[in-house]
Amino acid sequence: MTREINTERRDFLKKSAVAGVIATGGLAFGLGGGPKEAEARPVPEKWDEEFDVIVVGSGFAGLAAAISAKESGAEKVVILEKMPVSGGNSTINGGLLAVVNSQLQLKEGVKDSVELYMNDLLKAGRGLNHVDLIKIVAMKGQDLPEWCSERGVEWNPKLEHLGGHSVARTYLTTVSSGSGIVRPLTKYYQEQLGGILKTGVKLVGVIRDEAETEEAPGKILGVEVQDGYKFNYKSTDGDLNNTSGTKKYYRAKKGVVIATGGFSQDPFFRGAQDPNLAKPTNQLDSTNQPGATAETIEELLKLGAVPVHLSWIQSGPWASPNEKGFGVGSSYQIAAGFRFGIMIDKTTGKRFMNELADRRTRALAMFKVIGDPSKPNYPFTVADSQEGVLAAQTLDKCLERDVVLKFETLDAIAEHFNVPVEPFKQQIKEYNDAVNAKTDEQFGKPIDKVMKPIEKAPFYVMEGVPKVHHTMGGVMINTEGKVIEGSTQKPIPGLYAAGEVVGGPHGASRLGSCAIPDCLVFGRICGSNVVKEKEK
Numbered sequence: 001m002t003r004e005i006n007t008e009r010r011d012f013l014k015k016s017a018v019a020g021v022i023a024t025g026g027l028a029f030g031l032g033g034g035p036k037e038a039e040a041r042p043v044p045e046k047w048d049e050e051f052d053v054i055v056v057g058s059g060f061a062g063l064a065a066a067i068s069a070k071e072s073g074a075e076k077v078v079i080l081e082k083m084p085v086s087g088g089n090s091t092i093n094g095g096l097l098a099v100v101n102s103q104l105q106l107k108e109g110v111k112d113s114v115e116l117y118m119n120d121l122l123k124a125g126r127g128l129n130h131v132d133l134i135k136i137v138a139m140k141g142q143d144l145p146e147w148c149s150e151r152g153v154e155w156n157p158k159l160e161h162l163g164g165h166s167v168a169r170t171y172l173t174t175v176s177s178g179s180g181i182v183r184p185l186t187k188y189y190q191e192q193l194g195g196i197l198k199t200g201v202k203l204v205g206v207i208r209d210e211a212e213t214e215e216a217p218g219k220i221l222g223v224e225v226q227d228g229y230k231f232n233y234k235s236t237d238g239d240l241n242n243t244s245g246t247k248k249y250y251r252a253k254k255g256v257v258i259a260t261g262g263f264s265q266d267p268f269f270r271g272a273q274d275p276n277l278a279k280p281t282n283q284l285d286s287t288n289q290p291g292a293t294a295e296t297i298e299e300l301l302k303l304g305a306v307p308v309h310l311s312w313i314q315s316g317p318w319a320s321p322n323e324k325g326f327g328v329g330s331s332y333q334i335a336a337g338f339r340f341g342i343m344i345d346k347t348t349g350k351r352f353m354n355e356l357a358d359r360r361t362r363a364l365a366m367f368k369v370i371g372d373p374s375k376p377n378y379p380f381t382v383a384d385s386q387e388g389v390l391a392a393q394t395l396d397k398c399l400e401r402d403v404v405l406k407f408e409t410l411d412a413i414a415e416h417f418n419v420p421v422e423p424f425k426q427q428i429k430e431y432n433d434a435v436n437a438k439t440d441e442q443f444g445k446p447i448d449k450v451m452k453p454i455e456k457a458p459f460y461v462m463e464g465v466p467k468v469h470h471t472m473g474g475v476m477i478n479t480e481g482k483v484i485e486g487s488t489q490k491p492i493p494g495l496y497a498a499g500e501v502v503g504g505p506h507g508a509s510r511l512g513s514c515a516i517p518d519c520l521v522f523g524r525i526c527g528s529n530v531v532k533e534k535e536k
Contacts, residue, residue, distance in 0.1 A: 041205045041224060047251040051196075053077045053530050054223055054252040056203050056296065057259035059090030060178070060519035061499030061526075063185040065257040067151070068527025070193040074254065077195050082202035082229055083291045086186060089261055089500075092289060092326050093178030094334060096160065096513035097148075097171040097520075099141045104159050110167050114138045117169070121514060124164045124358035125472075125507020128309065133505045136479050136525070141517040145171050148520075152184030161448060162512040163338060164358035168448070170513040176331045176393040181516070202229035202245065203296055206256060206303060206495070209536060218485075219536050220494035222251040231291055255494035255530040258483070259523060260296040262288070262471035262500035264313070269294035270471065273311040277468060286468040287316050287326035297501060300475045305495075306486040308503025310473030314510055315466035317362035320403045321378050322463060328394040329403040329462055333381060334512070336392035337462050338362075340451060341383030342431050345369050346417050349424030351431070352379070354443040360509035363466035370465065378463040382413060382428075384456045395460070404462045413461055428454055470510050474503035481526035496530050498522035 052074040055066045058081040069077045081088070100117040104110075117138045122129050145155060154174045161168035173180030189195040204224040228245035263269050264286045271278025286292070301307060318338065320329030337343075338355040343366075345352050353365040370376045383389045398404035407413045410428060414421040432453035434440040440447055475497055476484040482491035499519040506514065 041207045043207060043209065043221060044224075044249040046249075047222060048248040050251040050253060051076045051078045052252070052254050053257065053527070054250055054255075055079045055257045055259060055527075056223070057081065057088065057261060057499070057501075058086035058186070058197060058199075059088040059259065059261060059499065060093075060181065060516055061523040062257070062259035063090075063182065063189060064520045064523025065259060065496070065498060065527035065530075066195055067185065067189050067193065068524040069257075069531050070189070070195055070527075072528045072531040074531045078250070079189075079195065079197045080201040080203065080223075080225060080250075081197065081199045083231055083289070084200055086197060086199055087179065087182040089288050089292055090178045090519070091182050092287075093516065094326075094331055094513075095173035095175065095177045095180050095516075096162065096334070097144060097516045098162070098165065098169050098511070098513035099144055099171065099517055100138055100169060101142055102145055102169065102171070104145070104157075104171065105167075105169060108159055108168065110159065110169065112167050112169055116166055120164060120166055121505075121511050122507070124360070124509050124511040126509065128312070128507035130308075130504035132479055133477070133522075137505060137514070137518050137521050140521045140525075144517055144520055148181060148185070151188040153181050160335060160513070161339060161356075161446075162334065163356040163362065164511045165513075166446075172335070176335070178516070198227075200227070200229050200245070202226040203260070203299065204247070205299055207249070208303065208492075218493060220252065220256050220492060221536065222249060223256060224249055252494065253535045254533045255496060257481075257523075257526045257530055258296060258300065258495070258497040258501055259499045259519075259526075260501050261292055262474070263292060263294035263297060264288040264468045264471055265290050265292040266294040269298075270313055270468065273473065274313055277313055284468060285319070285324065285465075287319060287330065288469070297474060300483065300497070300501075303492065303495070304485045304487055305492070306476035306484050308473060308476045309507070310471075310503065312472040312508045313468065314359055314470040314472060315363040315367075316469035317359055317366055317464065317466045319465055319467040319469075320462060321376070321465040322403050323401060325467075327403065328397040328401065331394040332392045332398045332404060333462055333464060336383055336389040336395070336460070337381035337464075340386055340388045341381045341454060341460075342427070343379050343381045343464065344419065344424065344427065345379050346377055346419050349414070349420040349422075350427045351443060354440070354445045355381070356445050358509060359469075359512060366464060366466050376465070378465055380417065380461050380463045382454065383460050384454045385458055385460075386452045386456060388450060389460060398462065404460050407459045407461060408457050410459065413459060417461075470506075470515065471500060472503060472506045472508065472510060474501045476504060477502050477522070479525075480529050481522050482529070494530070494533050494536075496526040498526045
């Protein structure tokens with residue numbers, strides 16, 4: 001009797017989701033494509049190919065899941081990637097990994113703890129974080145630098161201290177990019193483990209066994225895909241649904257891991273969550289690669305997965321208005337501009353925020369200063385020639401592309417940006433006094449022992465603008481990486497998820513350098529657990 005009732009509830013939720021009106025915890029959201037009936041995808045008469053494990057998405061989470069599945073005994077593992085090249089957002093990510101009680105912290109004398117790490121996450125996430133998930137990230141992320149290094153990743157020998165973190169705990173790849181993780185892990189997966197990676201293969205749907213048995217109720221059997229998919233393809237007959245490629249069915253004997261990321265490049269879906277973000281991406285820029293869209297999340301919701309925090313969308317405060325996307329300026333601003341410099345409102349010549357506050361706090365403060373987007377007042381960071389600034393790995397590229405400008409005097413900066421010079425100089429003096437006193441009374445910026453006063457020419461200046469960066473919302477998982485079904489409040493057998501497609505770990509706003517540990521930790525968890533699934 002219970003099973004019959006749950007089946008009816010699940011069918012109702014599926015239909016409601018596709019009609020675009022599910023409310024969970026007071027959060028309403030819509031799904032694109034207009035009202036249509038959500039029916040179970042039929043099990044094909046014949047599968048085109050069979051695998052032990054299917055991983056959808058080739059970024060940090062997908063790679064970690066596939067590697068873990070292979071290392072846990074799965075013989076045939078495939079990663080499916082809809083874009084023509086693999087890696088997704090992870091490749092253009094900043095390459096920053098925050099872990100607690102690491103070897104570099106021990107070397108540099110940094111005192112840290114799981115509790116402090118979690119408290120920092122909770123503070124940035126406004127207390128909306130799913131504590132059971134972030135505890136897993138904190139505890140099981142401690143060996144990530146070594147785990148990555150053993151598989152070819154190279155790290156800088158010094159820690160970074162990012163905004164929102166109580167202490168320095170962040171590793172940075174030697175190339176200041178997530179590509180420094182993606183490329184070696186991809187090579188290791190393919191060449192050392194014999195894993196399969198298919199690009200140009202888009203997930204169309206997840207196929208679920210509708211047979212209601214107590215042993216494996218509604219187990220995931222495989223996926224329907226477009227093989228040979230061409231992103232942004234438009235046929236001569238105006239096919240806006242992009243049906244490029246050939247329909248194929250892949251069976252997953254053990255299960256499917258979804259690691260497709262977020263939807264920062266989907267103006268419709270993000271606008272459904274936050275109307276302020278409904279503008280096309282050419283009007284409101286995003287740091288993401290163009291394939292970061294919402295169709296996979298929509299498919300999971302049709303299956304009955306529980307939506308979490310879909311309306312919480314983060315804008316990265318460190319981007320430049322003088323280049324597209326993440327660019328080279330973001331890495332400079334994270335490593336140097338905010339830590340060793342201060343951000344100035346051009347109209348006043350004064351600071352207006354704590355440059356090492358969490359991302360949401362800084363982005364909101366910057367949007368207020370920028371004002372009317374048609375006549376923006378972009379604030380700028382100013383830093384000097386101290387060691388930490390000169391060590392920023394993208395500084396030379398920033399200078400080449402005029403993303404960062406170099407000045408010999410503060411007067412020259414004020415003249416160039418039409419800033420009131422005396423208030424600007426007074427602000428620099430006040431900040432320098434705070435650095436010398438090791439206490440920032442003005443905005444509470446944490447001053448550590450490596451920071452120095454801004455006084456050594458030349459000075460480096462970068463304008464800033466927040467860009468849509470990370471979608472905190474996604475589907476609900478448990479600590480084993482299993483996707484939770486709303487109607488039964490139990491895991492959907494054979495379905496796992498990790499990374500940005502999951503909601504919960506980051507609450508209202510993600511703390512910088514905590515996406516990679518989240519992706520890698522839960523990717524590894526999904527990969528090892530999916531192998532334990534019984535075949536059906």
